[in-house]
Amino acid sequence: MPRLSLIIASTRPQRIGHQVAQWVLDAVPAGFTVTVHDLREIALPFLDEPGQPADGNYAHEHTRRWSAAIQATDALVLVMPEYNRGYNASLKNAIDYLYAEWEGLPVGCVGYGWHGASYAKSALRQTLERVKMTVVDGPGLEFGKTLTQEGEVSASATDDAALATMFAELLAKAR
Numbered sequence: 001m002p003r004l005s006l007i008i009a010s011t012r013p014q015r016i017g018h019q020v021a022q023w024v025l026d027a028v029p030a031g032f033t034v035t036v037h038d039l040r041e042i043a044l045p046f047l048d049e050p051g052q053p054a055d056g057n058y059a060h061e062h063t064r065r066w067s068a069a070i071q072a073t074d075a076l077v078l079v080m081p082e083y084n085r086g087y088n089a090s091l092k093n094a095i096d097y098l099y100a101e102w103e104g105l106p107v108g109c110v111g112y113g114w115h116g117a118s119y120a121k122s123a124l125r126q127t128l129e130r131v132k133m134t135v136v137d138g139p140g141l142e143f144g145k146t147l148t149q150e151g152e153v154s155a156s157a158t159d160d161a162a163l164a165t166m167f168a169e170l171l172a173k174a175r
């Protein structure tokens with residue numbers, strides 16, 4: 001059975017990312033085994049590897065653990081906020097730690113923010129393509145429409161359909 005990893009990207013103490021993640025998790029179809037990777041719990045330091053990630057020779061145990069987690073993944077979902085029209089720094093850091101591990105991994109992004117995290121998703125796409133992931137479209141939840149600032153999700157039928165389509169594509173492309 002393909003292994004799906006869901007990354008909760010926000011690390012803020014008062015975040016709403018875990019509530020958005022729950023909406024996503026509730027919709028995972030049969031056919032995946034699911035693991036949640038919470039960047040707040042994983043707590044990677046700012047990239048501190050002496051070598052280039054592309055070489056894959058990791059000096060630190062935290063990098064080896066992160067590498068093993070992503071190698072044990074066949075498809076990925078990122079649950080991601082928008083900060084200052086970009087995606088959050090902890091997510092960039094977690095991506096930068098690795099290189100070959102990302103190649104060929106199908107990834108769907110569920111953004112949330114004032115405009116469905118559209119700026120963040122667009123910036124993220126460039127990074128994901130740089131590390132050779134296969135990007136699949138995902139929904140964006142919008143404050144004032146489908147998400148409250150306290151994290152209550154009231155997704156539209158369009159969001160639910162976009163989520164289902166994202167999972168179907170991830171399942172079809174799982175490595």
Ligand SMILES: Cc1cc2nc3c(=O)[nH]c(=O)nc-3n(C[C@H](O)[C@H](O)[C@H](O)COP(=O)(O)O)c2cc1C
Nearest residue numbers: 010012014015016017081082083084085113114115
């Ligand atoms: C540093 C910072 C910058 C933000 N910039 C944006 C932004 O550019 N666009 C947006 O839609 N929301 C922005 N927000 C609001 C976030 O979307 C909102 O706080 C959301 O709850 C963040 O997700 P989190 O609670 O899971 O961390 C920003 C929030 C923070 C903390």
